[in-house]
Amino acid sequence: MQQYGDKVPFNWPYMTGRELHYIAQCHANGRFAGDGAFTRLCHQWLRDRTGAPGALLTHSCTAALEMAAILLDLQPGDEVIMPSFTFVSTANAFVLRGAVPVFVDIRPDTLNLDETQIEAAITPRTKAIAPVHYAGVGADMDAINAIAARHGLAVVEDAAQGVASSYKGRPLGSLGTYGAFSFHETKNVISGEGGALIVNDPSKVLEAEIVREKGTDRSRFLRGEVDKYTWRSVGSSFLPGELIAAFLWAQLQEADSITATRLAAWDRYYALTARLKGDGLLRRPVVPADCTHNAHMFYILLADGIDRNAVLSGLAARGVNAVFHYVPLHSSPAGLDLGRTDGPLPVTDHLHGRLIRLPLWCGLSEAQQERVVETLSDLLHSGAVRASD
Numbered sequence: 001m002q003q004y005g006d007k008v009p010f011n012w013p014y015m016t017g018r019e020l021h022y023i024a025q026c027h028a029n030g031r032f033a034g035d036g037a038f039t040r041l042c043h044q045w046l047r048d049r050t051g052a053p054g055a056l057l058t059h060s061c062t063a064a065l066e067m068a069a070i071l072l073d074l075q076p077g078d079e080v081i082m083p084s085f086t087f088v089s090t091a092n093a094f095v096l097r098g099a100v101p102v103f104v105d106i107r108p109d110t111l112n113l114d115e116t117q118i119e120a121a122i123t124p125r126t127k128a129i130a131p132v133h134y135a136g137v138g139a140d141m142d143a144i145n146a147i148a149a150r151h152g153l154a155v156v157e158d159a160a161q162g163v164a165s166s167y168k169g170r171p172l173g174s175l176g177t178y179g180a181f182s183f184h185e186t187k188n189v190i191s192g193e194g195g196a197l198i199v200n201d202p203s204k205v206l207e208a209e210i211v212r213e214k215g216t217d218r219s220r221f222l223r224g225e226v227d228k229y230t231w232r233s234v235g236s237s238f239l240p241g242e243l244i245a246a247f248l249w250a251q252l253q254e255a256d257s258i259t260a261t262r263l264a265a266w267d268r269y270y271a272l273t274a275r276l277k278g279d280g281l282l283r284r285p286v287v288p289a290d291c292t293h294n295a296h297m298f299y300i301l302l303a304d305g306i307d308r309n310a311v312l313s314g315l316a317a318r319g320v321n322a323v324f325h326y327v328p329l330h331s332s333p334a335g336l337d338l339g340r341t342d343g344p345l346p347v348t349d350h351l352h353g354r355l356i357r358l359p360l361w362c363g364l365s366e367a368q369q370e371r372v373v374e375t376l377s378d379l380l381h382s383g384a385v386r387a388s389d
């Protein structure tokens with residue numbers, strides 16, 4: 001196995017040990033296309049965990065978001081309200097249908113969509129709200145769903161980072177019209193590339209199956225519910241093959257222990273950075289009391305006057321691979337071209353440049369975490385990272 005030497009990598013994919021066993025079973029079964037036995041096990045797990053009537057594996061969270069955009073029957077010029085502080089797929093999935101992303105600012109505490117600013121951005125063209133659960137911490141879904149209900153809008157949760165997190169006791173991904181999970185290698189539970197669409201409206205489950213199977217009712221045919229399958233609607237191939245599902249099944253079975261291990265590391269970082277917070281050099285993530293989270297990410301927000309990029313390169317030079325996160329979509333070339341903002345986004349503009357994500361993965365040792373924070377502390381207490389302006 002490849003090793004990371006004496007550096008602390010930002011991420012290191014965790015494997016449970018059963019992945020190859022299930023892949024070997026798949027090999028022995030001789031069934032590699034999608035929707036076989038391992039896919040069914042994963043679907044059952046996702047339905048059990050979310051309580052949703054429908055859960056469908058996709059080849060990515062991006063694909064799940066694209067499916068949601070198709071299912072919403074968006075027309076060119078329709079608008080979808082979302083944060084600018086997110087991954088490109090939140091916007092691209094809707095842009096592919098000709099819709100316009102409307103970027104709204106984030107809350108300074110959780111960095112999630114600021115629910116108090118959504119209503120001002122609604123126009124007659126608005127069709128949906130797409131909140132993102134940043135770092136696996138829930139957006140204020142009760143407030144968002146209430147706004148959506150008042151205005152007749154759909155809600156698509158970008159829950160890419162939110163597997164096994166909850167809001168007011170309910171699983172992320174189960175709270176909107178649709179939820180989208182990611183099993184990308186950088187997430188908590190992985191299959192290399194992979195994702196799932198959670199369908200929370202029972203009347204949309206069959207339609208979602210059709211969109212995922214090239215616009216055909218092949219899923220019903222495989223269950224023996226119809227005697228032939230045919231073209232029913234617009235769709236594409238959004239399903240992963242069985243090898244991916246076999247790998248994922250091993251991971252889903254360990255989802256609770258993966259979450260617990262990550263939470264222990266997250267809590268340790270929180271304690272180790274208390275002094276730096278007390279010294280006014282940074283602030284730590286905020287998890288609202290009504291949310292449980294999955295420790296997808298431990299980020300810090302540096303105090304003003306500290307040069308974030310100097311901190312990142314200082315850490316890298318000392319063998320600690322920490323990273324920044326999103327370049328806000330509203331100020332990126334495609335965002336300027338394809339989206340619009342509803343007024344200025346001062347919190348997004350300010351905080352994205354203050355943020356650093358620390359290494360966090362299953363298997364990260366206490367000694368490595370202490371080294372990360374000591375290295376960070378040395379840098380922050382030295383004059384070398386003061387901003388020059």
Ligand SMILES: *Cc1c(COP(=O)(O)O)cnc(C)c1O
Binds near residue numbers: 183194
């Ligand atoms: C990772 C991520 C995605 C994309 O997930 P893929 O499975 O790689 O398509 C989308 N949105 C957010 C917020 C993410 O973190």
